[in-house]
Amino acid sequence: MTPADQRKQIFLLIAVDALFGFAVGFSSPSVAPLIVALGVSISFVGQAQTLGRLGVTFLRLPVGVFMDRIGRKPFILLGAFVTLMGFVSYSFATFWLLLGTGMVLVTLDYAIRSMASYASLGDAAQAGNIGRTFSIDLGVTESAATIAPILGGYAATALLAPSNLIFATSAIIILFALFVVIVGYKPGPTTQPQLTAGRPWFSFIRPERRLIPLLTVVALDSAIWSASIPFWALYIFKEMKATQEQLGITLAISAGIPALSGLTLGSKLDKIGRTPFLAASEWCAIGAFVPLLVGSTPEFAYISAVFSGFVYSLWVPAINAYIVDHFGREKFGQTLGTMSLISGIASAGSPALGGWLWDNVSPKAPFLLNLFAAIAVGLIIWFKLEEPTLVQSPETKLD
Numbered sequence: 001m002t003p004a005d006q007r008k009q010i011f012l013l014i015a016v017d018a019l020f021g022f023a024v025g026f027s028s029p030s031v032a033p034l035i036v037a038l039g040v041s042i043s044f045v046g047q048a049q050t051l052g053r054l055g056v057t058f059l060r061l062p063v064g065v066f067m068d069r070i071g072r073k074p075f076i077l078l079g080a081f082v083t084l085m086g087f088v089s090y091s092f093a094t095f096w097l098l099l100g101t102g103m104v105l106v107t108l109d110y111a112i113r114s115m116a117s118y119a120s121l122g123d124a125a126q127a128g129n130i131g132r133t134f135s136i137d138l139g140v141t142e143s144a145a146t147i148a149p150i151l152g153g154y155a156a157t158a159l160l161a162p163s164n165l166i167f168a169t170s171a172i173i174i175l176f177a178l179f180v181v182i183v184g185y186k187p188g189p190t191t192q193p194q195l196t197a198g199r200p201w202f203s204f205i206r207p208e209r210r211l212i213p214l215l216t217v218v219a220l221d222s223a224i225w226s227a228s229i230p231f232w233a234l235y236i237f238k239e240m241k242a243t244q245e246q247l248g249i250t251l252a253i254s255a256g257i258p259a260l261s262g263l264t265l266g267s268k269l270d271k272i273g274r275t276p277f278l279a280a281s282e283w284c285a286i287g288a289f290v291p292l293l294v295g296s297t298p299e300f301a302y303i304s305a306v307f308s309g310f311v312y313s314l315w316v317p318a319i320n321a322y323i324v325d326h327f328g329r330e331k332f333g334q335t336l337g338t339m340s341l342i343s344g345i346a347s348a349g350s351p352a353l354g355g356w357l358w359d360n361v362s363p364k365a366p367f368l369l370n371l372f373a374a375i376a377v378g379l380i381i382w383f384k385l386e387e388p389t390l391v392q393s394p395e396t397k398l399d
Contacts, residue, residue, distance in 0.1 A: 005186075009124040012184050014137045016076075017117055019177040020083065021141040023170040024106065025148030027090065030156055030163040031103075037163075040096045048100040052107030057344030059111040064119075064337025068330060072120040073187055079113020080178040087171035091164045102167075111340075119332040120187060122324040130324050131269030131277075134317035139262025142313075146255045211327070211335065213385055215342045218319075220377050221282070222343035225311075226350035228289075228370040231358060232308065235292060239363050242298035250298070250305045257309025262317065269317055274325065275387050277318035282378030284310045289367040326386075 067075045086105030093099040118134070125133040155161040236242045236250055269277055287307030291300040320336075327335045357365035 003126060006124045006126060009185065009187065010121060010133055012180065013117055013120050013124070014140050016177045016180055016185075017114075017137055017141045018144040019173055019180075020080075020109065020113070021145035022148040023083075023087070023173040023177075024109075025145040026152040026155075026173070027087065027166050027170040028149050029153040030166045031090075033156070034090070034093060034099065034163050038093065038096060038099055040099060044096060044100065048103040051100075052104045053344070055104065055108050056111040057340060059108065060115055060340035061334070061337035063112055063115060064333030064335070067116055067119060067333035071187060072116045072123065072333075073181065073185055075116035076113050076120065076181050076185070077178065079109055079111075079116060080174060080181065082112060083109045084171055084174045084178065087167050087174060090167035091171060093164075093167075115333065115336055115340075118320050118336070119329075120185075122320065122332050123187065123329050125324075128270055131274070131317055131321040132266030134320045135262045135266030135269055135313075137262070138313060138317055139259050139264075139266075142255060142259035142262060146252065146259050211338065214322070214326075215339060217278075217377065217381055217385055218339045218343045219346035220373070220380070221315075222347040223350050224370050224373040224377065226347035227354035227357075228366040230351050231354055231363075231366055232304075235363055235367070236298065236301040236304075240292070240296065240298050240301055242301060246298040246301070250301045253302055253305035254309045257306055258313035258316075261310065261313040265313070266317065269321060273387050274318045274322040275381055275385050277314045278322070278385070279378040279381040281311050281314035281318070282374040282381065284308075284314065285371050285374035289371040292367055293364055293371075 063075060082105050086102045086108075089098045089102035089105060093102060121133055121137055122130065152166060156163070156166055233247060233251065237247050242250065284307045288304050288311060291303040294300070295303075319339075323332055323335050323339075354366035354369075357369065
């Protein structure tokens with residue numbers, strides 16, 4: 001694949017990711033009113049979300065394994081179709097089953113299409129620009145996801161658009177993205193991952209030794225952040241007495257930071273390296289939680305939102321670039337799938353722990369725990385996680 005072809009594929013993939021981000025964001029303000037209108041219980045909503053998260057956790061590894069062998073495009077198309085069916089379910093939701101189906105199917109995008117898209121970007125990115133490519137993708141997608149809820153909320157309130165029309169619009173956007181992938185995305189040949197002689201399937205169950213440090217870091221990261229992040233907005237609203245308008249501003253800041261930093265920090269990621277970004281993501285816990293711990297007014301939450309946005313925007317492109325550099329493009333799906341499985345298992349009980357600390361110790365306790373644990377994980381990354389050297393697949397060497 002020529003450099004010009006690579007740039008075209010990257011542009012197309014980023015555009016498709018942005019369409020998905022816009023589609024999900026556009027309909028997000030209409031989900032809560034639909035839940036209320038159908039009269040379903042909050043416990044049902046929690047069960048649907050839990051089912052979706054479990055699907056993401058356990059699907060990513062088999063999807064990643066097969067994706068590395070038969071190519072990325074089939075899974076981009078499959079994930080897009082699943083998401084499309086999710087919005088169709090929302091559009092026709094007049095009872096609880098279709099609502100729950102929509103919630104689960106839209107969530108599964110993270111296990112299928114989103115992961116295949118990351119892998120495709122890693123395949124198409126040239127050596128030396130991998131971090132920049134992932135950062136720009138994050139910035140463009142988050143920009144679309146930040147603007148879309150504003151437009152969706154305006155359409156639902158000022159224009160009185162019914163919820164089924166809102167969801168149908170998102171479905172049409174996904175359908176257009178599906179068409180773009182079918183017609184425009186032409187990936188290069190799939191490079192088969194090299195399997196260790198004598199144990200071709202054990203690598204899916206027992207990860208290779210050099211992956212263990214990364215899996216340890218990912219497991220710790222997921223476990224500690226999952227104990228506090230589910231309660232972040234609730235703490236700002238309930239304990240800091242924020243109005244809905246102030247909470248909306250806080251959430252907008254948190255979403256806007258990845259959009260801004262993703263478009264500006266990509267070149268720094270390729271120059272400075274992956275592990276400094278990963279460590280800095282953990283240390284942003286200081287800015288994310290200290291304002292909540294010492295402040296009593298909603299304005300402190302705005303500071304927290306800035307650093308909470310950096311936690312996400314520094315971590316995502318760096319971890320994806322780390323996988324490509326350290327383990328090779330041809331093993332991206334399997335590696336990311338293994339990481340997802342381990343992080344999902346490690347964090348399974350974290351929300352329950354955070355809730356217990358809130359109720360029995362203090363509402364600040366989950367954030368205090370996260371603060372000290374994240375600083376420790378950042379130190380582990382800085383001193384123990386090896387900075388990757390570039391691993392090139394055979395087809396990249398030919399280019």
